[in-house]
Amino acid sequence: MPVASNVDELGPEGDAEKEGLPINELFCSLQGEGKFAGIPSVFVRTSGCNLRCWFCDSYHTSWEPTGAWLSIEDIVDEILSYDQADHVVFTGGEPMIHEESVELLDELADHGYHTTVETNGTIYRDAAIDLASISPKLASSTPTAERDPKGDGEWADRHKQRRIDMDALTALVDKYESQLKFVVTGGDDMVEIESLVKRVRDATNTTVPGEDVLLMPEGMTREELDAKRNDVAELAMEYGYRYTPRLHVDLWNDAPGT
Numbered sequence: 001m002p003v004a005s006n007v008d009e010l011g012p013e014g015d016a017e018k019e020g021l022p023i024n025e026l027f028c029s030l031q032g033e034g035k036f037a038g039i040p041s042v043f044v045r046t047s048g049c050n051l052r053c054w055f056c057d058s059y060h061t062s063w064e065p066t067g068a069w070l071s072i073e074d075i076v077d078e079i080l081s082y083d084q085a086d087h088v089v090f091t092g093g094e095p096m097i098h099e100e101s102v103e104l105l106d107e108l109a110d111h112g113y114h115t116t117v118e119t120n121g122t123i124y125r126d127a128a129i130d131l132a133s134i135s136p137k138l139a140s141s142t143p144t145a146e147r148d149p150k151g152d153g154e155w156a157d158r159h160k161q162r163r164i165d166m167d168a169l170t171a172l173v174d175k176y177e178s179q180l181k182f183v184v185t186g187g188d189d190m191v192e193i194e195s196l197v198k199r200v201r202d203a204t205n206t207t208v209p210g211e212d213v214l215l216m217p218e219g220m221t222r223e224e225l226d227a228k229r230n231d232v233a234e235l236a237m238e239y240g241y242r243y244t245p246r247l248h249v250d251l252w253n254d255a256p257g258t
């Protein structure tokens, strides 16, 4: 599905008067990340995000959001056209900033789809979600002036302030089957990961076993992953967490539509 137009201000306030959802891309591939890696899935990528990770592999949904506004009905029709998949991965950008996400997820449940929502964990909504795939953002994701892909660190403070919302995170873990999927840039991230996992375990009413805490190497290209994946796999073994690959990068080098 082609990207149609530029969208300037997409956020919790930016789409209040529009109907449907701003869609950046919609395609069929294999789930590349997490406990369902390898399963044929239709990916629906919304545009707009409340954070700005320096490493964001979906630049045109966060730093420069683009997309076409589609009605829920048109989105569902397009998903139905891929009859090889019974899983839908709803991602972004940050899909949970959009109120109409709830309607889409409810429709998908009515059609019998298994839904995974890829979210940064800062916004809770009550919806038909089969797996909340939560990727809380660590301090190492902050777009400092040196790492900013677009400007000079203008987003750093907002990003820092918003990246962890314990109430939203706990509500997601309490309500849905979930996985916590951390993007690991190196061993220095582990102190913060351990502390966050402890805080979530202390706050939630459910258990969070080590197998539901996933370490994923940071990297948008095969070369970047080549340099990091073994170190991250070793960290997973050392700490008792699960390692997740990025299959779409390993297989297709994160080409569009994969």
Ligand SMILES: C[S@@+](CC[C@H](N)C(=O)[O-])C[C@H]1O[C@@H](n2cnc3c(N)ncnc32)[C@H](O)[C@@H]1O
Pocket (backbone or CB within 6 Å): 049, 055, 056, 057, 058, 091, 092, 093, 094, 095, 118, 119, 120, 121, 134, 135, 181, 183, 216, 217, 218, 219, 220
């Ligand atoms: C583009 S995000 C969209 C969903 C949501 N905004 C989030 O961050 O979870 C999809 C997934 O890609 C991960 N991701 C983004 N850029 C990455 C990178 N350079 N290396 C590894 N994972 C990355 C995110 O952490 C998240 O798990």
Ligand SMILES: Nc1nc2[nH]cc(C(=O)O)c2c(=O)[nH]1
Pocket (backbone or CB within 6 Å): 029, 030, 031, 032, 033, 043, 058, 089, 091, 092, 118, 247, 248, 258
């Ligand atoms: N194949 C594939 N698997 C994915 N799992 C999560 C993705 C995402 O961007 O949220 C993603 C993606 O972009 N491609």
Ligand code: SF4
Pocket (backbone or CB within 6 Å): 049, 050, 051, 052, 053, 055, 056, 057, 058, 061, 062, 092, 093, 094, 120, 137
């Ligand atoms: S939260 Fe997700 S979509 Fe937003 S900037 Fe970070 S990785 Fe990209």
Ligand SMILES: [Mg+2]
Pocket (backbone or CB within 6 Å): 057, 058
């Ligand atoms: Mg992706």
